Amino acid sequence: MVEMLISVERRNLCPLKTTIFIICPKCGRKGKLGVKKKNAFGQRKYMIIHEDGKCYVSPLDGELWEALDRLYSSIRKT
Numbered sequence: 001m002v003e004m005l006i007s008v009e010r011r012n013l014c015p016l017k018t019t020i021f022i023i024c025p026k027c028g029r030k031g032k033l034g035v036k037k038k039n040a041f042g043q044r045k046y047m048i049i050h051e052d053g054k055c056y057v058s059p060l061d062g063e064l065w066e067a068l069d070r071l072y073s074s075i076r077k078t
Contacts, residue, residue, distance in 0.1 A: 008075055020075055024048040025064045026055045033072065044069065 008020055020033040029050050036045040039059070046057045046068045059065050 018075060020072070022048065022068075022071070024050070024055050025067065026057065026061075031055070033068070035072065044072070046072065 008018060021030065022033050023029070024031050026048070027050075031048040031050040031054075034047045034049050034054075036047060036056075038044050041059075043059045043065075045059075046065070048055045048057070057065050057068055
């Protein structure tokens with residue numbers, strides 16, 4: 001698996017006010033990891049926000065989505 005995480009910025013040590021900067025697994029550019037609402041199966045849809053647009057990663061993307069889900073879950077739980 002390719003390393004995606006660049007940095008994590010926390011404000012006031014609150015996990016809800018954490019910005020996750022990653023290398024986009026789809027296009028290879030730097031961006032902020034964002035989360036869309038969960039679908040009917042309880043799965044999140046992720047978006048990587050770049051300076052000039054967004055890339056979306058859904059459960060249909062398989063391994064890319066699984067890697068982002070593990071990364072997001074591990075950072076949000078700490």
